[in-house]
Amino acid sequence: MSAHMPSDRSFQLLEVVPGRMENSPAVARRNWPDETKARILEEALAPDANVSAVARRYGMSPSQLFGWRRKAIAKGQVERREAPGEEAGTSGGIIEIGIAGAMVRVGPMVGEDHLRRVLRAVRLA
Numbered sequence: 001m002s003a004h005m006p007s008d009r010s011f012q013l014l015e016v017v018p019g020r021m022e023n024s025p026a027v028a029r030r031n032w033p034d035e036t037k038a039r040i041l042e043e044a045l046a047p048d049a050n051v052s053a054v055a056r057r058y059g060m061s062p063s064q065l066f067g068w069r070r071k072a073i074a075k076g077q078v079e080r081r082e083a084p085g086e087e088a089g090t091s092g093g094i095i096e097i098g099i100a101g102a103m104v105r106v107g108p109m110v111g112e113d114h115l116r117r118v119l120r121a122v123r124l125a
Helices: 034-044 051-057 062-075 112-124
Strands: 095-099 102-106
Touching: 034 051, 034 062, 051 062, 095 112, 102 112
Parallel strands: none
Antiparallel strands: 095 102
């Protein structure tokens, strides 16, 4: 059933005061020790990690852990570790690249950024 609406359809002004409501539970914020936070971030940054599952394992909100990751990456405290894709040869094989008479052999665990720096250096040599 809907609430009664005044015939003149005027608006009511409500004042909202921030603070804890009477019936809401008083839940203190957890203060995570730096060592624990670092361990959780390390686990969440693994290439095959499910961040939501890691968060649930530690009893925290996935959005909080995603926020920690985003802030740590932005500050340069950690680097995102990405798993090489199928096109990068994750089957364990080695790719050989011939450039300017030099042979560059690349394993599946070499990151794309590192490979670019190596190839750039070979071209300039």
